[in-house]
Amino acid sequence: MERLGAAFLIAGVVTFLLGFVLQGVLPMVTYRKLPVKTLAEISQDIPEEFRQLAEDYPEEFTRAFGEVNPASFAQALSRGRAVYIAEGCWHCHSQYVRPVSQEDLRFGPVSNAAEYNNELNLPPLFGTRRVGPDLIREAGKHSNDWHIAHFFEPRDVAPYSVMPPYRWFFDDKGRPNKDALAITAYVQWLGSWVEQVPQTIYNVDALAGAKQ
Amino acid sequence: MTPATSPQRQLVNVALVRAHLVASATAFAILLLAGLAFALQFMQYYPFPGIPALSPGRVRMVHTNMAAYGFIANAFIAGLLWAIPRLTKRPILSDGLGWLIFWAWQGILVLTFLGILGGYAQAIEWGETPIFVDPLVLVGLVLLVTNLAHPIFKTRERGLYVSLWYFLAAFAWTGLVYFMGNYMPQFWVPGAPGAAIAGLFIHDLVGLFVTPIGWGLMYFFVPLLLKKPIWSHALSLIGFWGIAFFYPMQGVHHFLWSPIPMYAQYGAVVATIAIEVVVVTVIVNFFGTLYGRSDAMRSNLPIRWFYVGMLNYALTCLQCAIQVTLTVQKVIHFTDWVVGHAHLVMFGVFGFWIMGMMVELWPQVVGRPWYSTRLLTAHFWLTTIGMTSMFVILMAGGLVQGYLWGSLAHWADSVVYSLPFWWARTLTGLLIILGTGLFFYNMWATARQPAPAYVPGAATAEA
Numbered sequence A: 001m002e003r004l005g006a007a008f009l010i011a012g013v014v015t016f017l018l019g020f021v022l023q024g025v026l027p028m029v030t031y032r033k034l035p036v037k038t039l040a041e042i043s044q045d046i047p048e049e050f051r052q053l054a055e056d057y058p059e060e061f062t063r064a065f066g067e068v069n070p071a072s073f074a075q076a077l078s079r080g081r082a083v084y085i086a087e088g089c090w091h092c093h094s095q096y097v098r099p100v101s102q103e104d105l106r107f108g109p110v111s112n113a114a115e116y117n118n119e120l121n122l123p124p125l126f127g128t129r130r131v132g133p134d135l136i137r138e139a140g141k142h143s144n145d146w147h148i149a150h151f152f153e154p155r156d157v158a159p160y161s162v163m164p165p166y167r168w169f170f171d172d173k174g175r176p177n178k179d180a181l182a183i184t185a186y187v188q189w190l191g192s193w194v195e196q197v198p199q200t201i202y203n204v205d206a207l208a209g210a211k212q
Numbered sequence B: 001m002t003p004a005t006s007p008q009r010q011l012v013n014v015a016l017v018r019a020h021l022v023a024s025a026t027a028f029a030i031l032l033l034a035g036l037a038f039a040l041q042f043m044q045y046y047p048f049p050g051i052p053a054l055s056p057g058r059v060r061m062v063h064t065n066m067a068a069y070g071f072i073a074n075a076f077i078a079g080l081l082w083a084i085p086r087l088t089k090r091p092i093l094s095d096g097l098g099w100l101i102f103w104a105w106q107g108i109l110v111l112t113f114l115g116i117l118g119g120y121a122q123a124i125e126w127g128e129t130p131i132f133v134d135p136l137v138l139v140g141l142v143l144l145v146t147n148l149a150h151p152i153f154k155t156r157e158r159g160l161y162v163s164l165w166y167f168l169a170a171f172a173w174t175g176l177v178y179f180m181g182n183y184m185p186q187f188w189v190p191g192a193p194g195a196a197i198a199g200l201f202i203h204d205l206v207g208l209f210v211t212p213i214g215w216g217l218m219y220f221f222v223p224l225l226l227k228k229p230i231w232s233h234a235l236s237l238i239g240f241w242g243i244a245f246f247y248p249m250q251g252v253h254h255f256l257w258s259p260i261p262m263y264a265q266y267g268a269v270v271a272t273i274a275i276e277v278v279v280v281t282v283i284v285n286f287f288g289t290l291y292g293r294s295d296a297m298r299s300n301l302p303i304r305w306f307y308v309g310m311l312n313y314a315l316t317c318l319q320c321a322i323q324v325t326l327t328v329q330k331v332i333h334f335t336d337w338v339v340g341h342a343h344l345v346m347f348g349v350f351g352f353w354i355m356g357m358m359v360e361l362w363p364q365v366v367g368r369p370w371y372s373t374r375l376l377t378a379h380f381w382l383t384t385i386g387m388t389s390m391f392v393i394l395m396a397g398g399l400v401q402g403y404l405w406g407s408l409a410h411w412a413d414s415v416v417y418s419l420p421f422w423w424a425r426t427l428t429g430l431l432i433i434l435g436t437g438l439f440f441y442n443m444w445a446t447a448r449q450p451a452p453a454y455v456p457g458a459a460t461a462e463a
């Protein structure tokens, strides 16, 4: 039975490869000319929110990251992303805006592939479930303080929330630790590279205004 | 003297099968409790607030990983260890290797469990097994395939039965899929193409590991229990090759309307709809087999589990063909609809088949008849009612969420209006847990009965 058995093993490899080429390799080929940005390149553009974080929590910030510069920003981003992965935030929040269901009105500009071609999307964090809102246009939607308060107790700022509190991002006195600052820096970075995010859904008046 | 003719060595290593079944049941208990805990988070009653290792997000990953690698993988290994020697009339390569794999696999599960709770999860859906566990899994898979493919390659039977086609293909697929999904997006392919590979992994894990082994086991157990051959060999052929051809090319359907190139999305949609047609042939084949023996649905509990699982399979596939279209995706993607679908597939189909298999095998591996058939029946009904209502509830809740989002209602609305569905989901989960509790008690009580004068195979559970 060696021959026949081998035939099925080979069939398995061949069908796998066929699917892999069609669904995996071709997209890679399509995007082969998109440059892959390294973390060092990304961290050159420091968003305003990160500078503010240093002003909002000077003591904690200095202890965690030192000065505001690309190196410390890079450190904050990769730490924040690690927290995002470890806590499974990506099972409750997606990171892409679709061109349908009015998502551009709700969240902001529709996602494009270039935005994701970087070291912080290795692996990509697209996500497949939204219990909370999409986060790829999160930068600047809320203040740093809002985020810090939100991570301490989501229901203090959003009473209906089912997001878990993350008390271990805080020390005994309730001051944010390195993880809290890092995850805040990370969510405030998401989408900081696109032009002003429309605020429609959080501001119904603005939406009404736009319609007039 | 070859091992096959050695009188000292039994054809099936019953102790090994039993060990894998126990491990599978243990993982099932863990995954149910993890699912319940995470479901409580949605009702704002999370039982362990403030404990980093029991952070709800981490517990969710334990839930899904225990389902895939604990519950399903262990039960499937048990099924393979049972079926392959019987189909080939040859024992596995080595019992020692079998035990090594058993302990290695449980070690992998413990590391995965602790790793995820310790904050070392990998950001690949279904591949959250920490990075340091991945090489172990690959080695484990290679050893497993060596051990199990040996009797198939060495058999003196004429021809290979359908089950063995599925098993062999799965042997080739599983390792490749695991390597691709856990390594490529993690180390080499970022961004949208990386997401395409991650989607392929989510899909292939179900399609190229769970599905073929599941169907292979059905092709083994169903004719055996019904005491008649599979209805149509031609349909078996069409089913196998159709699944082998179309299943591997659908990964991107997990990320429709995403920045992945549109042609890949269209391709995934077309392949997904195509496979539903193929799957119908498999289902027809099995119901053709049942024809004339449908009394077994009443009298034979494993058969009932198997066929209700197949009905669920038909339902999932129908659902799949509808929900995969770009139109329906607009509404249901990201919602609880998909979670309902996932439970219908992983539990309603494969979980049901595994339950049927356990009902069939447990008395044989412990050498005692079932302690109570009434408890078995109660387990079946509680689980079926719980699972079906969970699926319906999540589907309905998903529609509510999807339409609220599309209507630009405040996010709060989509959460608040979901609460009744989330409460109901937890209640259905409790039904499942209750049924499973009865089943586990029954397993335990069965195993500790005094050994009777027992005729193997005579005591397949009659309900």
Ligand code: HEM
Pocket (backbone or CB within 6 Å): A091, A128, A129, A131, B031, B032, B035, B036, B038, B039, B060, B063, B064, B067, B071, B336, B338, B339, B342, B343, B346, B347, B351, B425, B426, B428, B429, B430, B432, B433
């Ligand atoms: C007591 C019964 C169960 C309860 C209460 C439960 C609860 C949950 C919850 C709350 C989620 C997360 C959904 C979300 O993120 O919105 C989930 C996901 C999941 N569960 Fe369960 N579960 C149960 C049983 C099972 C069983 C038996 C299996 C498989 C054998 C299973 C497989 C899955 C899978 C695959 C997912 C991922 C769904 C997705 O990401 O789309 N669950 N479950």
